[in-house]
Amino acid sequence: MSTDHRGARARMMFALAGLSLGVGLTACSAGATTATNVEAPSAADVDPAAAALLPESYRSSGVIKVASDIPYPPMEMFDENQQLTGLDYDLAQAMGAKLGVRLELQTQAFDSIIPSLQSGKNDIIMSGMNDTAERQKTLDFVDYFHAGxxxxxxxxxxxxxxxxxxxxxxxxxxxxxxxxxxxxxxxxxxxxxxxxxxxxxxxxxxxxxxxxxxxxxxxxxxxxxxxxxxxxxxxxxxxxxxxxxxxxxxxxxxxPVHTGIGVLKKDAELSKALQAALQSIIDDGNYETILAKYDLSAYAVKEAGLNVGAAKP
Incomplete structure (x- = not known):
């Protein structure tokens, strides 16, 4: 059996953690929200090999839209200044820097998160989504986490x-x-x-x-x-x-199962670029630093995998 988490994060108080939504956000179409604290990537941080794999449409726009069911601490949440943070957010920023583009997390209810890619509203999913055989019928997964x-x-x-x-x-x-x-x-x-x-x-x-x-x-x-x-x-x-x-x-x-970045099968080149970017932050130690920040080092992967979640042991 496999495990999974999460759900539709709406604009409500995350009372249990004392964190609230709405502040520090800008409204987007269809009621979505996007964090305002996304920094533009620096040329000094770019990994040329990973960036070269990125399809031209994303290089031209400079943005990859990320569907994320916010908040789901510690994967996605807001800090005391109502700025978006969490494991998925930090990994997205580090990987975007390697690719030379911004990875912008946008609120998307979990039960409609795959359709949001199919409709073109978002490009990828970073929302603690488990890599399962059933989901691999629709998505490819760049696996970055392993937990039960x-x-x-x-x-x-x-x-x-x-x-x-x-x-x-x-x-x-x-x-x-x-x-x-x-x-x-x-x-x-x-x-x-x-x-x-x-x-x-x-x-x-x-x-x-x-x-x-x-x-x-x-x-x-x-x-x-x-x-x-x-x-x-x-x-x-x-x-x-x-x-x-x-x-x-x-x-x-x-x-325990793998958690991955979900990408539509038709966007295989984007998956390869994301996999290379993830491997780059694993190699330079930034990946482990981010996991340690949230006390999640026990769930680290050794390398950036592709569709390994449903692989036979």
Whole structure:
């Protein structure tokens, strides 16, 4: 089974992290938003080999439009000055510098993020999207992250959840349009074999909705990507609202999978340029510096892969 995260980040307060949307943004068509803190690339930062792979249309425009379901800390979020930050944002800026263009993140609901590429509204996806066999039917993935999913519970862990099978016969919330619900239903027979009922899964529009359900007692747990779970446990209410379930048998989370930059199959040359740019920041150490900034070094990849998420082990 594979894991996935995230959802439609709307213009609402990200209350759990104390971060709000809307400030420091400029309105775009169709209600989207674009960060204003995107710096123009410096010629000194360009990797000539990577830049040479970039299709002429992007070199001419100087911009690659990035669909991103904002906010989803620590992948995409806003700082205390309401400026966009996060792993995906920082990687986008570093890769854009290598290519000599701007990678501009634009808000796009996760359940419409692939159609936004197909319609030409956006060029690529950087939104913590997992590289799966099903998605590879439509997209190519430049893989930059490798992590599993984790379980987030109320502080004090009142239901004493220590493993994924402890979720049997419990109410678990996940975000709509992710594959977490499918993953959890995959444990149905194991739950029954233990003499218990299957996990009761509810799908909610936003990850913030999921966390609110756990806080209010409407759900016993949230199942979400490990990076997002760890961030919420560390930051929500100064670390006093949630606990992260630490299963010693799965220290990096359950079912680890690759996360990648999504690019339409027809734009294979763009994928190659992005792969070269990612490899360039891996080689010069900037990639590791960015991951360390968000305490995500444990999920680093050794090299920029293409469609490795669904590869046979």
């Amino acid at each position: 999913f984790s379980i987030l519970v109320p502080a004090g862990n009142p239901k004493n959840i220590t493993t994924v099978l402890d979720l049997c016969d419990k109410d678990v919330a996940v975000q709509k349009a992710t594959v977490q619900a499918e993953i959890l239903h995959g444990y149905d027979q194991q739950c029954i074999g233990r003499g218990s009922s299957p996990i009761r899964v509810s799908e909610l529009p936003l990850e913030t909705d999921v966390q609110t359900a756990v806080r209010s007692g409407k759900a016993d747990a949230d199942v979400v990507d490990s990076a997002a779970a760890a961030y919420a446990a560390q930051t929500a209410g100064d670390g006093k609202i949630f606990d992260l379930v630490n299963d010693p048998a799965y220290p990096a989370g359950y079912n």
